[in-house]
Amino acid sequence: MKFDLWEKDISDDIPLAHLTDRMDYNDLRESQLCPISVQYNQIDLGNTDYGFNQTFEGNEANLYFERMSAFAEMSINDIIDKGVHNWHFYRSGIRGKLKEIFDRIDKNIAKANPMIFHFALDPNCKVTADRLTGKRNARIYFMVGYNGMIHPLFFDPYHELNPNPNLQ
Numbered sequence: 001m002k003f004d005l006w007e008k009d010i011s012d013d014i015p016l017a018h019l020t021d022r023m024d025y026n027d028l029r030e031s032q033l034c035p036i037s038v039q040y041n042q043i044d045l046g047n048t049d050y051g052f053n054q055t056f057e058g059n060e061a062n063l064y065f066e067r068m069s070a071f072a073e074m075s076i077n078d079i080i081d082k083g084v085h086n087w088h089f090y091r092s093g094i095r096g097k098l099k100e101i102f103d104r105i106d107k108n109i110a111k112a113n114p115m116i117f118h119f120a121l122d123p124n125c126k127v128t129a130d131r132l133t134g135k136r137n138a139r140i141y142f143m144v145g146y147n148g149m150i151h152p153l154f155f156d157p158y159h160e161l162n163p164n165p166n167l168q
Helices: 025-031 060-071 076-087 096-105 106-113
Strands: 090-092 118-119 137-143 151-156
Touching: 025 076, 090 106, 090 151, 096 106
Parallel strands: none
Antiparallel strands: 090 118, 118 137, 137 151
């Protein structure tokens, strides 16, 4: 048996998503069904107060990689179905501080309305985060891209971008 493979058959042509891209409904729906992979092309490395240039404290780095490992063979829909409360995994509306941060980066982001989710590094942590006292309860924010790609964006150690309105 012989296989005729062309370069286009074996190349990795998954497009990179950008915060200002408006993905259509079918692309977003399909992406949520695919096992996730990670692309770091949109990561904030210091452009905002929520960049990944901040120091991970204690076991936060370990928890980040534990979460990513747990998510590795799951789709976003699987994570939502099986572990919303296990990982404090929720969709984030683009409003409040999150919208302010996006507007500082590029005013067109809110118009594109990317699908943003966040998860807790330690979903069992009951500490109310507070920058002034140094108490942390970190969240990771990411954007859904094409074909199951997720793009980590922000590291929010004090849970300020999308805080629980009941605790305000």
